[in-house]
Amino acid sequence: MPKLVPAAAKVLAALVLVAPLGLQAQESDTHGGVYSEGGFDNLGDPSPPRAPEPIRRGDFNEMVGKLFSAADSNRDGTITLAELQAIIAARKEQAIQARFEGIDTDRNRSLSAAEFAQWQRGLGTAVLDDTAAGGLNFAEVLRVEPGRGREEQAIAALVEPLGSTMLTAANTNYDAGVTLDELVAYEGKRFDRIDANRDGFLVNAEVTGANRGG
DSSP: OOOHHHHHHHHHHHHHHHHHHHHHHHHHHHHSSSSBBSSSSOOOOSSOOOOOOOOOOOHHHHHHHHHHHOOOOOSSSSSSSHHHHHHHHHHHHHHHHHHHHHTTTTOOSSOOOOHHHHHHHHGGGGGGGGTTOOOOOOOOOOOOOOSSSSSHHHHHHHOOBBHHHHHHHHTOOOOBBOOOOHHHHHHHHHHHHTTTSSSSSHHHHHHHHHHTTO
16 A cells, blocks of 8 residues: 555545534434534524414403403493593503603602703604604503413404493493493404304414405
């Protein structure tokens, strides 16, 4: 066997060391792409994202029940316009107090010119817009508050927020307030409208089509 010159021997040794690494990278790439030339950027579950679960009518009704409970402050089984307006007013006051405390950096319950200027500078370009600078843009409606789960949030997005106009429309017997049954019946009309095949479930295609006006 011919002797290798020192330079050739070094090259051959380098190739022997590099080859297994190349095979390892190739093998890992074939099994989910967890390894790439840039390193282990793609570590994680290589499976495609799970499709949303169908939304059952019963789950939708439960979410409407949460909205009802949030609005029925005196727990008498009905929501009146006065109750709704009081809740919205209280939430506005909370938002205003939170904004004030955020600006009042020295916590002396008084705003100085320096604190006000610092807050306005923090708004960036919005400070140049009188309609946006410092506005709270608080909606005159009460929204259902779901948990963190994706399914719960998807259901909550289908529930119409409770406002004065909606409360009047849901009050089908025109008495002093709206009961849970009345609210479920009113909100359920939207569910039924989206449920194209009337099977009591909303699948992703039905919800997407409804959002697009289909």
